[in-house]
Amino acid sequence: QTVVTQEPSFSVSPGGTVTLTCGLSSGSVSSSYYPSWYQQTPGQAPRALIYRTNSRFSGVPDRFSGSILGNKAALTITGAQADDECDYYCVLYMSSGISLFGGGTKLTVL
């Protein structure tokens, strides 16, 4: 069974840059998986950040960017701020209309 993998946790210093990744338990992630990224603070609905690898949803600041790095999708946050501290989820299109979320990365800004 295919699993979408993400780092369970990551930390970044205020003002720093961090790259979170999204991989597959078997195989490589490419743009053909149409990776997207979502941000979620506790008790809130997810907020859309990136779709189709590197397109930002409306209203998302350009501090957030997406890419393919090696065999994984990646979300890079530059100039990290205190309110970037939350959970980040990637999701991949697996075919036949089915999507699969990763387990999420808890980002700490300290």
Place this chain on the structure above:
Amino acid sequence: EVQLVESGGGLVQPGGSLRLSCAASGFSFSTYAMAWVRQTPGKGLEWISGISYDGGTIVYADSVRGRFTLSRDNSQKMLHLQMNSLRAEDTAVYYCAKKLGSSWYPEFDYWGQGILVTVSS
């Protein structure tokens, strides 16, 4: 302003049924694909079902296929998720999500506030 408002959640016994609804406003509902995503307490997100803009194509995750039925009423701008044979592991917050367009790609630009479903005796 796009709004998605879920309703119909609550406590149900194992084996029971529940029908979730999502009322949409602020956009041309009949033009967009829609989906349900759930989140178990303290855990991650799980895509469970998607429906095309016209309701003609519906897809389910393996975890709910055969037990859940997704439908939409474009005239009423409503999305419905009929959940049968509920199990403890279905306990989660259920989110209604709007797709960016009509594609099947995981591009959920707007989300409802979520509604809690608890399956317990």
